[in-house]
Amino acid sequence: MKARISCFFLLVFFFVQMVKGEDDTLWQLHASDINAPYVGAPMANGGIGILPWKEPFSVRQVILNHVFDTDGPQGVSRVLKGINPFLMSMDVDGKEVNTECITNWKQCVDMKEATHNSSFRAAGKIDVGYSICALRNMPYAGLIRVEVKALSDVSLKVAARMDIPQEYSQPTQRFRKMRADDTQMYMLQSYAVSAHRQQKVSASSAFIFNKGATQEPLYDEVTKEMSFVLNLKKGEQISFALVGSVCSARDFSDPYNEAERQVIYAIHEGTTSLMAAHCSLWNELWESDILIEGDDEAQRAVRFALFNLYSSCREGSGLSISPMGLSSQGYNGHIFWDSELWMFPPMLLLNKGIAESMIDYRIDRLMAARKKAMAYGFKGAMFPWESDDYGEESTPTFALTGPLEHHITADISIACWNYYCLTRDGQWLRTKAFPLMKAVADFWVSRVTRNDDGSYSICNVVGADEYANGVDDNAFTNGAAIRALEYACEAARICNEPVPEIWEEVGKGIRILRFKDGVTREHATYNGEMIKQADVNLLGYPLYFVGDAESQKKDMEYYVDKIDPQNGPAMSYSVFCVQYARMGDAKRAYEMFCRCYQPNLRAPFGVLAETPTSDNPYFMTGAGGLLQAVINGFCGLQIMDGGVEQLSSVLPAHWKKVTVKGVGPEKKMYVRER
Known part of the structure; x- marks a missing residue:
């Protein structure tokens, strides 16, 4: 791993003097006015998301990846906030460190090391710096490293506690002392059950001190805090860390003990080793940039x-x-077309492993998509507009996007074809992708309506422009369906599978409507209304239906100001x-x-x-x-x-x-x- 001095140590503690090159500044995002408007930058590792904020040691929430409850007794699924084990506070000479007593506040997001770093002077008595990260090497864990330098003789109290969000019931918390080999450990533990679907979640946390340190945290049964006290002399510096893990029954049969095991592992590894592994994995990610x-x-x-x-x-x-x-519970944590059409393409080019995971998500839920098609009277597979862990429709019932926004089924098949084109993995195509692409083609054949002139229409849909509900022959829906049918035919030939004639017939016969001047018409009754987002213009890119530059330009000039x-x-x-x-x-x-x-x-x-x-x-x-x-x-x-x-x-x-x-x-x- 390339040796470097992190933004945390350079900008926060000023303990190391180093002239940083201009390139390093392009990896950093800074804040220096604590009273200015503020929206936090999440730190995540694909397993959990941690949201730091501007107040000293503040962590607003933890989001669990694909761990769902519902938003009410009969509500739709919503991704869960996790139990938050990353809450820390500090007192100096008996007074709480808060926004009213700090100066020289600075924050820095270091993208290269994936750390969120803060520094400030508290009550004129101590300089404090801390760094928050979601450990890439431990996808259910996070680490907060802290450094304190005393500017005068002071008494320092540091406390840690947990927050159990309101969407949980039956919460339990305890303080645990245990010895593993020659290491004495002190841990906070929490356990709770989500309110409606009985999703079990557990969290553990512990302080990590430098080797040789003999701090023994105490526990307050009233405040549920674990804390330690230190007396520092002027000029003295200390460092410590808080490690936390959040595990759920979705990922572990025994989340309670697993959360504890992960904290024990982190204690034995130590912060230096944990951060070395974290940075090494991020260095691998940044090989694609x-x-x-x-x-x-x-x-x-x-x-x-x-x-x-x-x-x-x-x-x-x-x-x-x-x-x-x-970053949040926005859109209930569901998976939309956003994944395949917007996020998947850059990931496919830059990180094959992440792209494969995103496609596997759909392949693993093909059976649920088959059941949805059957439930609505269609053949093949019909993927949900909003998907949760079950792969079933999770859209709130008041939104017509759930029953009518069908282009997502084509979007997923197109993503499968693009993955094959990049990787040329024939075995993957035959065993994993083609069954999905075949089911999607069968869906579109059953979904279209044959017109008197022999062409085909797709009626009663919501397109990419979600302001137009229940329309016929939406441009993007039709274009995506055509591409899905074409790619299914090509995949079948590569896999030595029969190509149904109806796939080719329907693919060539689906209509793309145009105005008299040649501009592509968004749908059969569209007449220039405001649109929510690009729809027709997706035919130029990424579908390549409108190939010549002049036609693309006409479409763009017509629709750009209608968004x-x-x-x-x-x-x-x-x-x-x-x-x-x-x-x-x-x-x-x-x-x-x-x-x-x-x-x-x-x-x-x-x-x-x-x-x-x-x-x-x-x-x-x-x-x-x-x-x-x-x-x-x-x-x-x-x-x-x-x-x-x-x-x-x-x-x-x-x-x-x-x-x-x-x-x-x-x-x-x-x-x-x-």
């Missing part, structure tokens, strides 16, 4: 988008990424950016690039909200769109039947070079220069 020369602001925003997608999933988990990842400027989601403009960049229109491409993220940034770190007016970050879907704007647009990368190709494209006027490294199984590098 995007480098922008000439625009530092864009570099940080794009890298932060990639950082958040890497944080939200992990290889081998069999899980995908919800619109808000592990809701207040409530339209961030990613729409990224598809405009891709197409303009490939047309050679650098000015227009850069305008769309800025529109796909800048209005949605939230201070101080630039976390991404869904819309210009919402406050629900971090929006992983928008991150996927932003990455596609650079990878597929400015750098021109595209997955074709034979693998990755670099198409002609242009850069913004002030950009010097874009480098996308670590692409595909061979970890290739692609460069676009002015």
Whole structure:
């Protein structure tokens, strides 16, 4: 692992003097005004998400990946907040350290090391720095490292406690002393059951001291806090850590003892070893990265988008990424088309393991999709608009997207085909992907309506533009269905399987409607109304139905100003950016690039909200769109039947070079220069 001094030690404690290169600043996001507007940046590892905040040692919540209860006795599923074992407080000479007594407050998100670092001076008596991370090497655990330097003789009290959110019942907490080999350990433990589906969750935490330290934490039965007291002399420095683990019955048959085992393991490993393994895994992730020369602001925003997608999933988990990842309970933690259309493409190019996990999520739930198709009178497989762990429809019943937004079934099949095109894994295609693609093709054949002229329509749907409910011949739905049928035919030939003639007939016969002037019509009754997000323009990219630049331009000019400027989601403009960049229109491409993220940034770190007016970050879907704007647009990368190709494209006027490294199984590098 490459040796480096972390943002934590340099900017927080100032104990090490080092001149950092300019490149290091492009890995860091800073805050220095505790009174300014603030939206926290989550730290996640694909298993849990930890949300630090601005107050000293504050952790707002822990989100568990794909652990669901419901939002009420008869409600739909909602991802659970975890028991929070990362709550810490500090007293100096008997007074609580809070926002009223601190100065010199600073925070730094270090994307390279995946740490959230804070520093401040408390009551003029101590300098404090701490670093929070969700350990990449332990996906159910997090670590808070603390350093304190005494500016005068002081008495220091440090306490840790747990928070059990309101969606739990039957909570229990205890303080446990135990010896493992020659190590004496003191742990907090909590256990609770979710209110409605009886999901069992447990958490454990413990202080970790430097080897040779003899601190013995005490426990207060009233406050449920574990604490220790130290008397420090002026100039004296101490360091310690708090490790916590959160486990559920979804992932472990015995979450109670597993949470304890993980904390015991962490104590025996020690913070140095834990962080070395954490950083090593993040270094591996960053072997695939995007480098922008000439625009530092864009570099940080794009890298932060990639950082958040890497944080939200992990290889081998069999899980995908919800619109808000592990930052919140937004959209109930369900999996939408956001996964396949927006987040999957950059992950497929940059991290095959994460991409495979995202596809495995759908393949593993094919049986549930078959049952849904049968329940609605169709053949094959019909995937839910919102999916939870069961793979069943989880959309709130008031939303017509649940019963009518069917393009997701095609989106998933298209993602399978793209995975095969990149990997050329014939065994995977035959055994895992083709059964899904076949079921999807059978669904669309049963879903279409034959018209008198021999063409086919898809009626009564919600398209990508969710402002249009129950329409016929939605452009994106029809285009995605055509591509799903075409790819199923090609996959069948590769697998030496029969190709039903009806697949080809329907695929060639589904209608794409147009106005008299040649502009693609969004649906059969569309006449220029405001739309929620890009729909028709997805035919130009990523579906490639509208192939010539002039037709793409006409479609974009017609629809770009029809997107809701207040409530339209961030990613729409990224598809405009891709197409303009490939047309050679650098000015227009850069305008769309800025529109796909800048209005949605939230201070101080630039976390991404869904819309210009919402406050629900971090929006992983928008991150996927932003990455596609650079990878597929400015750098021109595209997955074709034979693998990755670099198409002609242009850069913004002030950009010097874009480098996308670590692409595909061979970890290739692609460069676009002015």
